[in-house]
Amino acid sequence: xxxxGIKSKPVYAPLRADPGGRYHLLLGSGPGAAxxxxxxxxxxxxxxxxxxxxxxxxAPGAGADADGSSAAFAAAGVADVRTLADSxxxxxxxxxxxxxxxxxxxxxxxxxxxxxxxxxxxxxxxxLNTDEIRAQECxxxxxxxxxxxxxxxxxxxxxxxxxxIGCRRWLLVRDHYSRRLAAYMGVMVDAEAPGxxxxxxxxxx
Amino acid sequence: xxxxxxxxxxxxxxxxxxxxxxxxTLRPVDRAPLPAFSGGSHVVVVMRAAHRVHRNPYxxxxxxxxxxxxxxxxRRMEESRGGSEFMHTQLQVGSHLEIAHPVNLFPLDKIAxxxxxxxxxxxxxxxxxxxxxxxxxxxxxxxxxxxxxxxHAAFAERLRAREGGRVxxxxxxxxxxxxxxxxxxxxPLGTHVYVCGPAGMIDRVLATARRWGWPDSHVHWExxxxxxxxxxxxxxxxxxxxxxxxxxxxxLLEAIEAxxxxxxxxxxxxxxxxxxxxxxxxxxxxxxxxxxxxxxxKLRGKSIMPCxxxxxxxxxxxxx
Numbered sequence: 114x115x116x117x118g119i120k121s122k123p124v125y126a127p128l129r130a131d132p133g134g135r136y137h138l139l140l141g142s143g144p145g146a147a148x149x150x151x152x153x154x155x156x157x158x159x160x161x162x163x164x165x166x167x168x169x170x171x172a173p174g175a176g177a178d179a180d181g182s183s184a185a186f187a188a189a190g191v192a193d194v195r196t197l198a199d200s201x202x203x204x205x206x207x208x209x210x211x212x213x214x215x216x217x218x219x220x221x222x223x224x225x226x227x228x229x230x231x232x233x234x235x236x237x238x239x240x241l242n243t244d245e246i247r248a249q250e251c252x253x254x255x256x257x258x259x260x261x262x263x264x265x266x267x268x269x270x271x272x273x274x275x276x277x278i279g280c281r282r283w284l285l286v287r288d289h290y291s292r293r294l295a296a297y298m299g300v301m302v303d304a305e306a307p308g309x310x311x312x313x314x315x316x317x318x
Numbered sequence: 319x320x321x322x323x324x325x326x327x328x329x330x331x332x333x334x335x336x337x338x339x340x341x342x343t344l345r346p347v348d349r350a351p352l353p354a355f356s357g358g359s360h361v362v363v364v365m366r367a368a369h370r371v372h373r374n375p376y377x378x379x380x381x382x383x384x385x386x387x388x389x390x391x392x393r394r395m396e397e398s399r400g401g402s403e404f405m406h407t408q409l410q411v412g413s414h415l416e417i418a419h420p421v422n423l424f425p426l427d428k429i430a431x432x433x434x435x436x437x438x439x440x441x442x443x444x445x446x447x448x449x450x451x452x453x454x455x456x457x458x459x460x461x462x463x464x465x466x467x468x469x470h471a472a473f474a475e476r477l478r479a480r481e482g483g484r485v486x487x488x489x490x491x492x493x494x495x496x497x498x499x500x501x502x503x504x505x506p507l508g509t510h511v512y513v514c515g516p517a518g519m520i521d522r523v524l525a526t527a528r529r530w531g532w533p534d535s536h537v538h539w540e541x542x543x544x545x546x547x548x549x550x551x552x553x554x555x556x557x558x559x560x561x562x563x564x565x566x567x568x569x570l571l572e573a574i575e576a577x578x579x580x581x582x583x584x585x586x587x588x589x590x591x592x593x594x595x596x597x598x599x600x601x602x603x604x605x606x607x608x609x610x611x612x613x614x615x616k617l618r619g620k621s622i623m624p625c626x627x628x629x630x631x632x633x634x635x636x637x638x
Contacts, residue, residue, distance in 0.1 A: 133528070133533075134531045134533075135530055214506070215504055215505060215506060215507065216502070216505045216507060216509050216530065216531070216532050217530045218507060218531070219531070239507045240427075240430055240507070240508030241507065242535040244533040244534060245533045245535075
């Protein structure tokens with residue numbers, strides 16, 4: 114029933130530093146710290162001057178070792194490390210930073226898929242292109258699902274079928290992805306046979 | 319253009335606007351609306367001179383909203399291969415020409431947050447049409463226009479009147495030069511830079527942008543250069559089963575066309591990749607002058623862009 118192989122579903126690759134950038138902005142949420150540290154290590158080897166023009170925004174997540182990760186970022190030589198309470202606060206900070214940024218910036222994002230999607234959505238508003246953004250998925254694959262019927266977005270969806278928080282319809286979660294909305298498409302699953310809801314399974318752990 | 323129709327136009331106005339540049343207005347002979355185009359487009363003008371046919375690309379500089387006529391400006395080149403010479407000396411009001419449909423290889427980015435336009439000399443032409451699109455929009459832009467001296471600044475009055483403080487002129491003879499580092503180091507995120515002008519200017523903009531970390535997708539350039547001349551050589555077209563001699567001041571593409579074989583093309587300047595042709599055999603060296611093939615592909619020698627590239631060889635066989 115899940116429709117797969119749809120091209121709009123984003124594909125992310127392991128993070129690599131781009132020494133061609135002049136400024137480097139690294140965003141991390143939860144388990145995203147490790148890949149960002151890897152990027153910083155590569156920058157230190159390939160473009161050491163750029164560490165002084167690098168900045169990390171990190172949201173450790175509940176129960177994580179916030180002090181440990183910010184110490185690790187500082188030890189990597191980054192000029193500016195900011196630890197934020199949660200990914201919402203981080204994305205707000207990110208947006209104001211972009212508004213004040215200059216051309217030459219490279220963006221690195223590491224964290225759960227929905228975090229990457231929301232960061233990309235903001236980056237898109239600033240006309241950052243694919244050659245300026247790199248992202249690596251780590252952590253939850255839970256999806257943001259946009260209901261095509263009522264246009265409400267249901268967050269943290271882990272199952273193939275979900276009840277829309279807006280119109281209460283049962284939605285099939287598709288692989289169709291909108292970068293502008295940072296959400297997957299959800300379509301009423303029992304439109305032709307009302308009340309017949311297929312088995313609900315956790316598919317986005 | 320091969321495989322595409324051409325439009326027959328009549329020259330309805332010619333104006334000498336600088337010591338070296340003439341401004342032409344071209345109206346369709348049948349007075350039907352011309353094909354629509356967007357700012358940055360060029361047309362290839364087919365000139366049937368006495369002994370050869372020239373096909374030169376020229377940017378459209380008129381407003382894209384005006385489909386009754388196209389306007390182009392042509393600089394007479396000091397070492398003309400014949401095309402600009404023809405445009406300057408053989409055309410009068412009332413002359414007829416053939417032009418290919420417009421093609422845009424230098425479009426504005428539709429979702430840019432700012433545009434920085436850099437023109438050198440006759441390189442102002444694509445920007446004139448783009449400014450028509452930008453003028454009433456909400457996206458900020460600025461034009462930097464460098465010329466040798468004030469009298470060479472084509473369309474200066476029109477630009478000053480319409481664009482005011484958004485255009486800045488630089489005159490070489492007054493020792494004014496564009497500060498490329500200053501220009502490209504402080505632009506806001508989402509800016510796109512566009513350059514059209516001499517090769518040296520384009521190279522400097524590309525190198526400066528790279529130094530300041532600009533990604534390729536935000537840097538746009540257009541270069542109209544004559545195909546380089548060189549030694550005469552011979553080529554055999556395998557499918558047509560004919561041999562063709564390429565003269566020193568003729569491009570490989572022109573020689574093939576003169577022999578009656580059509581090759582698809584768009585830019586005739588080694589950029590778009592449309593005329594890429596398979597090399598079946600070569601005994602000697604291919605002289606690649608294009609900006610399309612990768613260095614690895616150039617070394618491999620299995621492809622050539624006949625619009626600008628040549629060969630220094632005993633024999634060359636192409637898949638045409």
